[in-house]
Amino acid sequence: MASLGSTRRTFAPWADPAAKPYIRFENVTKRFGDFTAVDDLSLTIYEREFFALLGASGCGKTTLLRMLGGFEQPTSGRIFLDGQDMKGIPPYRRPVNMMFQSYALFPHMTVEANIAFGLKQDGMPKPQIAERVGQMLKLVKLEQFAKRKPQQLSGGQRQRVALARSLAKRPKVLLLDEPLAALDKKLREETQFELVDLQYELGLTFIVVTHDQEEAMTMADRIAIMDKGKVLQVATPAEVYEAPSCRFVADFVGSINTFEGSVTKTGSAARIRDRSGTEFRVADAGEAAAGDTVWLAVRPEKLSISRERPADAANALDGEIWDIAYLGDMTVYNVKLDDGRIVKASTINSIRRLEDALTWHDRAWVSFSADAGVVLTR
Amino acid sequence: MAGTWGRFNVVALALGFAFLYLPIVLLVIYSFNESRLVTVWAGFSTKWYVAMLNNRGLMDAAWVTARVAFLSATIATVFGTMAAVALTRYTRFRGRLLFSGIVFAPLVMPEVITGLSLLLLFVAINFDRGFATVTIAHITFSMCFVAVVVQSRLITFDKSLEEAALDLGATPVKAFFQVTLPVILPAVIAGWMLAFTLSLDDLVIASFTSGPGATTLPMKIYSQVRLGVTPEINAVSTVLIGVVTVGVIVASLVNKRQEVLRQREAEIG
Numbered sequence: 001m002a003s004l005g006s007t008r009r010t011f012a013p014w015a016d017p018a019a020k021p022y023i024r025f026e027n028v029t030k031r032f033g034d035f036t037a038v039d040d041l042s043l044t045i046y047e048r049e050f051f052a053l054l055g056a057s058g059c060g061k062t063t064l065l066r067m068l069g070g071f072e073q074p075t076s077g078r079i080f081l082d083g084q085d086m087k088g089i090p091p092y093r094r095p096v097n098m099m100f101q102s103y104a105l106f107p108h109m110t111v112e113a114n115i116a117f118g119l120k121q122d123g124m125p126k127p128q129i130a131e132r133v134g135q136m137l138k139l140v141k142l143e144q145f146a147k148r149k150p151q152q153l154s155g156g157q158r159q160r161v162a163l164a165r166s167l168a169k170r171p172k173v174l175l176l177d178e179p180l181a182a183l184d185k186k187l188r189e190e191t192q193f194e195l196v197d198l199q200y201e202l203g204l205t206f207i208v209v210t211h212d213q214e215e216a217m218t219m220a221d222r223i224a225i226m227d228k229g230k231v232l233q234v235a236t237p238a239e240v241y242e243a244p245s246c247r248f249v250a251d252f253v254g255s256i257n258t259f260e261g262s263v264t265k266t267g268s269a270a271r272i273r274d275r276s277g278t279e280f281r282v283a284d285a286g287e288a289a290a291g292d293t294v295w296l297a298v299r300p301e302k303l304s305i306s307r308e309r310p311a312d313a314a315n316a317l318d319g320e321i322w323d324i325a326y327l328g329d330m331t332v333y334n335v336k337l338d339d340g341r342i343v344k345a346s347t348i349n350s351i352r353r354l355e356d357a358l359t360w361h362d363r364a365w366v367s368f369s370a371d372a373g374v375v376l377t378r
Numbered sequence: 379m380a381g382t383w384g385r386f387n388v389v390a391l392a393l394g395f396a397f398l399y400l401p402i403v404l405l406v407i408y409s410f411n412e413s414r415l416v417t418v419w420a421g422f423s424t425k426w427y428v429a430m431l432n433n434r435g436l437m438d439a440a441w442v443t444a445r446v447a448f449l450s451a452t453i454a455t456v457f458g459t460m461a462a463v464a465l466t467r468y469t470r471f472r473g474r475l476l477f478s479g480i481v482f483a484p485l486v487m488p489e490v491i492t493g494l495s496l497l498l499l500f501v502a503i504n505f506d507r508g509f510a511t512v513t514i515a516h517i518t519f520s521m522c523f524v525a526v527v528v529q530s531r532l533i534t535f536d537k538s539l540e541e542a543a544l545d546l547g548a549t550p551v552k553a554f555f556q557v558t559l560p561v562i563l564p565a566v567i568a569g570w571m572l573a574f575t576l577s578l579d580d581l582v583i584a585s586f587t588s589g590p591g592a593t594t595l596p597m598k599i600y601s602q603v604r605l606g607v608t609p610e611i612n613a614v615s616t617v618l619i620g621v622v623t624v625g626v627i628v629a630s631l632v633n634k635r636q637e638v639l640r641q642r643e644a645e646i647g
Contacts, residue, residue, distance in 0.1 A: 071541055091544040104542035108560045117556075118546030151639070169546065 011221060012236075013046040021080075022047040022205060023068065023173065028077035030063050030229075037063040039229035040077070050199050050206045052220035054213060056252075060229040061209045065175050068207070069098045082172065092121070097171035101178040103162035105150035111137070111161050112146040118169045136164040139198070156187050163195075167202070174199075176208040180215060192218045213253045217241070225249050241299075246378045250297045257303070257343050258376070259296045263288045272296050272375070276339045281314040283371035298373035303345035303366045305333050305358065313367035317343060321362045333358065335366050402619060409612035416607050426609040427617075436614055439598035442509065443578060446594060450516035451573035457517065458524025458573070459566055463554075465525070466532040484522045492519050493586030500587065507589030515587040516577040523576060524569035527633075531565035564636040571629035575622045 021044035070091035261274035270285035413420035543553035
């Protein structure tokens with residue numbers, strides 16, 4: 001998968017068999033009564049990695065984070081941090097710190113006192129505490145707010161205080177529970193990059209829980225996509241997007257067209273026939289055997305849309321333009337095939353005004369090359 | 379807004395307040411009466427307050443009451459807060475429903491029964507009745523009031539505050555004293571005030587559980603009134619009303635202010 005886009009920096013310990021995992025979840029299960037929040041989950045995270053746990057609410061991602069923080073004990077399975085079994089170790093003796101979704105700032109303390117809280121617990125001498133608090137305030141650009149109480153700050157400022165407080169003890173691992181969920185869109189986008197820069201500069205391991213796929217893709221080195229207490233795929237953002245492991249992942253991250261069909265020819269020039277008889281040419285059907293039911297998944301931007309059938313297209317379908325979503329930078333066309341299926345195709349609006357623009361109820365062809373899609377077996 | 383004050387509303391309000399407060403107002407007015415006769419107004423005077431201060435028996439009773447109230451309120455606040463924390467935090471322990479029922483039952487228990495049962499207990503274990511028994515009895519019935527006040531605050535308490543403290547290296551005990559307690563302190567103070575005033579004006583339970591040398595002020599007043607109402611009693615009652623009123627008002631103001639702060643915080647957040 002190395003050809004699928006490079007990661008932000010050449011950092012890929014997970015691809016190196018000699019690299020030692022920093023955090024290991026081994027067959028971890030957590031049940032609350034009858035409800036299984038985390039189901040026999042195994043996962044490894046490396047030092048200095050920015051790792052994202054992505055999933056819808058209730059998928060178990062927060063429970064996983066809370067188990068690492070020590071707030072929940074696994075029902076079964078083990079968690080290792082830097083080679084040490086974390087079983088029975090309370091939160092106040094773990095070398096990890098957490099940034100809470102609600103920020104959990106102490107309302108009766110000033111910004112300064114909030115940041116100093118953890119250092120005081122460690123019995124650090126006062127002059128050193130003052131120095132460290134100063135550094136932290138500078139790091140999050142809140143020097144002039146040191147004496148304020150949390151309720152006198154804006155949402156973005158509170159988020160920074162929470163970040164500074166959780167970083168003050170220089171933890172080995174920082175756990176972030178939906179760190180940006182309470183911020184508005186613009187601030188969120190800025191803060192994403194700030195977090196990445198901060199993590200890189202400080203050389204820490206960050207584990208962030210989020211339900212926002214864009215946030216995970218922007219920030220993380222690797223993403224674990226979770227559903228019903230299980231991890232469905234762990235991979236880089238590019239791999240998750242371009243080579244999803246299953247339909248759930250394909251559908252959860254971005255939008256996608258899936259064509260159900262059965263394999264009629266395997267190998268490097270495979271064919272997949274769907275129920276309406278269309279035969280798709282596929283460059284690689286992976287491990288699917290002839291006769292298997294598979295799903296050909298193609299991202300909307302991999303489809304071209306045109307009035308005439310392109311002569312060299314490996315795959316082409318025709319239909320009627322049913323809906324157009326003009327998003328500014330791009331336009332998404334929903335094309336209704338004659339059997340009623342809707343296919344999404346998006347185009348980048350690189351030209352300001354198109355002479356012969358497609359419009360509602362026009363007949364159009366959507367086409368894609370043999371290597372545009374990925375064949376999913378589940 | 380004057381238009382909304384219909385005549386009926388004004389009359390209803392006046393009648394209601396008169397019904398509630400006329401007797402008390404009369405008592406306060408007659409405490410400043412020159413005459414010894416309670417029902418005859420003979421001009422303004424503060425001489426009964428002076429007489430009250432010089433009345434040894436009355437002052438002794440007041441001192442006993444103050445000590446009982448202070449001690450019982452303080453201990454009841456500690457116990458009540460502990461009960462509230464246990465009942466809100468550990469929602470999954472066996473018998474929680476039974477426990478909360480037991481803690482709050484004294485709220486509706488007739489005082490006569492509370493007093494009688496305590497008396498039987500003290501007699502059964504051969505505990506000499508006096509200052510200690512009154513104090514214990516007052517702790518018993520006022521701690522559930524504290525528990526109610528503190529519990530209602532704890533329900534809205536963000537548990538992640540305490541988790542954040544643990545996460546930053548505080549032991550559970552330190553997390554409680556450095557984070558939870560300061561945040562819920564206004565409710566704890568309000569609970570203390572409530573327990574203090576309840577102890578201050580209790581007559582029934584004190585009568586059952588007190589012994590020689592531990593006569594509380596309400597008991598003293600009650601016994602003196604049986605010999606005839608004197609303006610001196612009016613004076614001491616007025617002082618008592620003053621203390622209780624201030625206590626209740628402060629308690630509710632503290633709670634109210636905290637509520638406003640919380641709401642403001644919620645709006646920003």
